[in-house]
Amino acid sequence: MDMNQYLEVFIEESKEHLQMCSEQMLVLEKNPEDLSIVNEIFRSAHTLKGMSATMGYEDLANLTHKMENVLDAIRNSQIILTPELFDVLFLAVDDLEAMVMSIAEGGDGKRNVKSVVRQLELIENGESPVSTSIAEVAASVALEKEEMIAGEYDEFEWTVLQQSNDQGFNSFEISIGLREDCLLKAARVFMVFEVLEKSGEVIKSHPPVELLEEEQFDQQFTVTMVTTESSEVIKKKIMKVSEVDHVVINTLDLEGLRHAANVKVDKVAEVQEQETNHAVLPTDINEKKKQSPAKPASSKTIRVNIERLDILMNLFEELVIDRGRLDQISSDLDNQELHETVERMSRITSDLQTIVLNMRMVPVETVFNRFPKMVRQLARDLNKKVDLEIIGAETELDRTVIDEIGDPLVHLLRNAMDHGIETPEERLAKGKVEEGKILLKAYHSGNHVFIEIDDDGAGINKERVLNKALSNGILTKETAATLSDKQIYELIFASGFSTAETISDVSGRGVGLDVVKNTIESLGGTVTIDSKENEGSIFLIQLPLTLSIISVMLVAIQNEKYAIPLSSIIETAIIKKEDIMNAHNQQVIDFRGKVLPLLFLKDIFEVPFSQEDEEFLSVVIVRKGDKLAGLVVDSFIGQLEIVLKSLGNYLTTAFAISGATILGDGQVALIIDCNTLIH
């Protein structure tokens, strides 16, 4: 069966379930008594197991299965939740994520998960997972294989095994290892099966026969068979097939299996029971909704290559240009029917436009949602107590920015945890609460997105930064004396700079904050720091909404059209020429009791002059922070939504222009950067 068509859905849904698992596990860690959370996790794990088994990803299915067992024991209060247990569960989720990623990248989703599986087993058996040593892991391999298979007979196979047993057949589990240089694995498998089928009946194989036929296994496979012959005879027969390296035969312990199977059936029944309970009690459901408002509303998504969206967008713009021309032609021809058709087309294209543009916008959540787990793990590694609060995860950013912003944020968070937040002892000594706090906040402001990382840790020690900068030769003594606090903080972004006394595994890693700064700047953004010693630091990242949609006011200056971002505009006004006053060579107006400087855009932009000045001036009042200015234009054209485009790599330093956009008639309009016009 061709599974490729389901692969994307599988990957997407697996990611969602894993995300769900990590999120809920974090919640659970904080409310260990709330067993309904365990149910949530259990259900996600269960679905994941089913999906991966269907898709033939055995390793994935096996590990989820083990995880499920542990979750089940937790649910039935057979295991007590300990931090170590959470560590193992998170490790398991990490492994699962790695496998799903490997599948997403075209791999086979195989991964060595023996140590995690072993630890999960230990937990399941009520032992402590931490004591696992390498030797134990190795020892567990054989055991694990046996269990792995033992746990996986379905009802039908089970019945066959049992009936055969009653009739005096032997049930064997046979592990066959092929030689590493075996060339035609499928052929050997075929030969082995032929031998086996002459001696008895093969009930089950692992991996399944289809995969074996496609050579989708390493060197090893296992079959379960019923036979009247002895294991010795079977072994000899199989060994006659060439290129077989070894054969291990175990007799199936049907009694033990029956017990395991019964437990399993009980469990399934229980799950169903609990699920029905939830369905019957609407209050319960409501309650749960309140608890997890961030739960993704729908899983009906597909992944689209960003390049395809780019192509779609460009094609769409072509269409818009033609629509403009049609519009023109129809008004020239003055044909009613043509009018109506063109109008309808205009409406459809503008709806289409909204859809195309919105497709590129992704909530920053997709980046943020991996942080809670990371922070938790780091806090444990560093022996610190940290609470991460995330605000504004729904803030939307262009896909291209989203893809790039993850790494810098990881770095800044690591930095905040390693250098910022102190150990609980230090914090108590300083009179702070034991638990440090990191606030990760995203919000829109103007045509920028801001991401703030705010910690209440030690802050930046100016002296130490200065000394380090002096010793690294980044700074001379003379310049050091002239720097403001902020400039000193900025020094930690200099390349080759690290304030850590020893390079720790967490934030050292040979890369400094300069990489963060470079990445953010390559996205057209900026990063600034503010800090207070012993109170904490704030890293503020400002990102442009490159290639995203913004609202602008389109204005005309002589024959040229410019766009002013609505976010910078306070209001528009028409003023009389005689109301203009002069102050120090600067023309100003009185705007509601405030003196505003007037900027004549046609002079600033050296617009070719073709029209006489009029008695009234159209002024756009814009702001930068709390400073205001009036931009004098010739006329207002109107407000519209535009796609922000860069001027390209060639014109990187255009004066007072932040980008460009393509208007409905296909012409380019430049977007005015009000920030550089106001000083």
Next chain:
Amino acid sequence: MSQDMKVIVFQIKDKEYAIPVDKVSGIEKLLHITRVPKAALFVKGVINLRGVITPIIDLRVRFGFEEVEYDGSTRIIIVILDDMEVGLIVDSANDVLDIPVDSIEPQPEVVGHVASEYISGVAKIEKRLLVLINLKKALSLEMTENILREG
């Protein structure tokens, strides 16, 4: 055995110039150009090239010739260099030629008025003299600054 190089041939003033065809992504008729304020003189502005904002350079201005009105034969040659897509305005462009690599000679000391830094060589094909343009230098931003300072 001599190797051939495929070039796009275009005219500015009364001379013929050439750019290797692998650097050219298209030749366009004149499109509406949006002026970019305070850009270098030879940067005429930007155009909408099928949805991509593309800067436009007037090679006449770049080479120090007088400007002329654009007409029906004016063409924009879109070249790609180091990830940058730039349009070059030329008087006309209508020829693709194979020139033998060994017919290219280093540029003579003086070639018309064209600043010799922009030229990587000349090729003589029968009676035609083709001036090969060094795109990297012709587009270089450093040169841009020099020109601005001199201007």
